[in-house]
Amino acid sequence: MTEQFLYSKAFDQALAEDLLIGSRCLDCGNISIPQRQICSDCHSDQVERIQTSGKGTLAAFTVIYVPPTSMAEAGYNMKNPYCVGIVTLDEGARISAQIVGVDLSDPATIKIGLPLKQTFVVRGEGESAKKFLAFEPA
Amino acid sequence: MTKKLSRGVAVVGVGMSKFGAFPDKTSRDLFVEAFQELRKSVQKGFDPKDIEAFYMGNFSSDHFENQAHLAPIVASWVGISPVASTRIEDACASSGVALREGVLAIASGAVDMVLVGGLEKMTDLPGAKVTDTLALAADSMFEIPAGFTFPGFYAAMATAYIDKYNADPDALLRVGIKNHENGALNEKAQFNQTIKDVMIGKQRKAEQKGLPIPQWQDEMAFLKDPKANLMIAWPLRLFDCSPVSDGAAAVLLVSEELAANFTDEPIFIVGSGQASDGALAERASLSEIPAAAKAAQRAYEMAGVTPEEIDFAEVHDCFTIAEIMATEDLGFFPRGEGWKAAMQGQTARDGNLPINTSGGLKSKGHPVGASGVGQVVEIWKQLHGLAGERQLRGDLRYALTHNVGGTGQTCVVHIFEKRN
Numbered sequence: 036m037t038e039q040f041l042y043s044k045a046f047d048q049a050l051a052e053d054l055l056i057g058s059r060c061l062d063c064g065n066i067s068i069p070q071r072q073i074c075s076d077c078h079s080d081q082v083e084r085i086q087t088s089g090k091g092t093l094a095a096f097t098v099i100y101v102p103p104t105s106m107a108e109a110g111y112n113m114k115n116p117y118c119v120g121i122v123t124l125d126e127g128a129r130i131s132a133q134i135v136g137v138d139l140s141d142p143a144t145i146k147i148g149l150p151l152k153q154t155f156v157v158r159g160e161g162e163s164a165k166k167f168l169a170f171e172p173a
Numbered sequence: 174m175t176k177k178l179s180r181g182v183a184v185v186g187v188g189m190s191k192f193g194a195f196p197d198k199t200s201r202d203l204f205v206e207a208f209q210e211l212r213k214s215v216q217k218g219f220d221p222k223d224i225e226a227f228y229m230g231n232f233s234s235d236h237f238e239n240q241a242h243l244a245p246i247v248a249s250w251v252g253i254s255p256v257a258s259t260r261i262e263d264a265c266a267s268s269g270v271a272l273r274e275g276v277l278a279i280a281s282g283a284v285d286m287v288l289v290g291g292l293e294k295m296t297d298l299p300g301a302k303v304t305d306t307l308a309l310a311a312d313s314m315f316e317i318p319a320g321f322t323f324p325g326f327y328a329a330m331a332t333a334y335i336d337k338y339n340a341d342p343d344a345l346l347r348v349g350i351k352n353h354e355n356g357a358l359n360e361k362a363q364f365n366q367t368i369k370d371v372m373i374g375k376q377r378k379a380e381q382k383g384l385p386i387p388q389w390q391d392e393m394a395f396l397k398d399p400k401a402n403l404m405i406a407w408p409l410r411l412f413d414c415s416p417v418s419d420g421a422a423a424v425l426l427v428s429e430e431l432a433a434n435f436t437d438e439p440i441f442i443v444g445s446g447q448a449s450d451g452a453l454a455e456r457a458s459l460s461e462i463p464a465a466a467k468a469a470q471r472a473y474e475m476a477g478v479t480p481e482e483i484d485f486a487e488v489h490d491c492f493t494i495a496e497i498m499a500t501e502d503l504g505f506f507p508r509g510e511g512w513k514a515a516m517q518g519q520t521a522r523d524g525n526l527p528i529n530t531s532g533g534l535k536s537k538g539h540p541v542g543a544s545g546v547g548q549v550v551e552i553w554k555q556l557h558g559l560a561g562e563r564q565l566r567g568d569l570r571y572a573l574t575h576n577v578g579g580t581g582q583t584c585v586v587h588i589f590e591k592r593n
Contacts, residue, residue, distance in 0.1 A: 069314075069315055094459055095329035095332050095459045097331075097406045097407055098406070100406065101322065102320070103305050103317070103322050104304075104305050113403075117320055119319050119321050120329065121453065121454045129454040129456075131321060131452070131454045133319055147333065167319070168319070
């Protein structure tokens with residue numbers, strides 16, 4: 036039986052506690068972020084939950100000027116853009132997240148390879164406020 | 174072992190609606206247009222009642238038109254009930270996959286005649302809702318919460334590509350200029366205007382309104398002007414993005430041995446490959462689309478054809494960077510060389526490997542579920558010498574289509590051959 040901590044929703048539940056989790060295959064050592072019930076390399080179901088270091092580097096990014104509805108509702112627009120990127124964690128796996136603390140006035144100054152550390156952003160206010168994974172320069 | 178089709182499959186007719194924004198028409202109306210054009214294109218005619226299966230690519234009529242279960246409805250509207258009707262949903266690769274399902278159905282021996290269609294009606298929704306609907310093609314748990322949009326995903330791939338190969342970002346603009354030049358010669362294109370036409374149009378409009386007339390040295394200067402060409406997702410600007418479109422396209426497939434009953438000039442589908450992938454962040458490389466390379470490899474192997482033998486191709490340029498990566502994923506240029514080929518004009522109509530002579534998704538339009546089959550319409554026209562002012566010169570034998578869903582979670586490649 037799959038342990039509940041490996042269900043797909045467990046990632047967000049951990050994030051609510053500021054933890055960035057993944058899974059490690061006990062048979063081949065492959066690491067998945069987010070966590071998987073079966074290893075995507077060797078298909079073993081002998082996997083354990085891991086907590087990542089939360090450290091990594093920027094692998095790809097963009098600065099978004101035309102946001103989707105959810106981000107527009109969080110206050111982003113053409114004049115108030117945001118950076119989103121793909122981060123290579125020290126554990127080797129990658130994750131998508133908002134990138135904060137970078138100079139949005141000139142995206143050309145944001146460099147691939149930039150060392151980053153895990154943080155979080157809160158979008159929405161009052162009862163609709165929710166925490167999301169983010170990274171900032173280390 | 175190389176996988177082959179158990180029997181050959183031929184395209185014997187094609188049709189498409191104009192692509193664009195049509196407030197008065199629904200997707201089924203657009204498909205009727207495509208179907209009527211297809212009927213005229215079948216040289217010796219055919220009886221629609223002989224169609225045994227209908228595979229229809231459509232991404233999201235559920236959200237765009239508040240209509241699910243669309244395939245049997247569309248079949249009824251073109252008068253082919255009780256044909257076996259199936260809707261295929263693989264995001265922007267929906268109708269490329271529908272084509273493959275049609276090919277496999279005939280190759281299996283289960284049916285002899287298949288109608289393959291693609292349709293999408295996107296422009297009824299406001300822009301932000303269209304963005305939200307397209308975002309459903311990404312991982313709603315692990316990609317969308319980060320704030321990604323589709324231009325954003327491809328913009329991120331562009332940053333990875335430019336960084337890895339030290340590429341000149343002007344190559345992106347060159348792709349847009351080239352595809353608009355091709356689309357300007359395609360009466361079915363949503364934007365049948367060159368970038369220069371667009372630029373002059375803006376100057377005329379300013380003049381008519383008595384405003385200061387903006388001056389640009391050339392179309393590159395126009396495309397680099399942040400006021401004329403808005404930044405959408407850095408480094409991608411408005412003219413790097415395919416438009417929101419309505420449209421439909423259709424092709425008629427029959428088994429190879431029956432092809433001569435319908436036309437003296439069938440086009441044979443000799444290679445079909447499809448592959449999948451997980452979310453963008455899961456991939457080993459972000460500067461290419463691995464599933465596209467895998468789908469291409471499978472199609473080349475089935476066809477027994479090499480990339481060097483392909484005379485021209487229609488590729489999935491949903492964003493300008495996507496065309497550059499596609500030309501590498503398909504093996505036309507080595508890794509890191511696609512941007513140079515775009516800069517040098519190698520992919521223009523008079524280049525050594527013309528890409529997107531139709532104008533591509535960028536200029537022809539991108540009604541997402543129709544785009545895969547729309548590509549086949551251009552292949553048919555070029556191989557039959559019917560492409561008018563944009564007709565390629567010389568002997569054309571092999572052509573290729575490349576259709577991508579999402580960021581490359583679904584990729585499908587087909588290779589076509591003209592034998593006479």
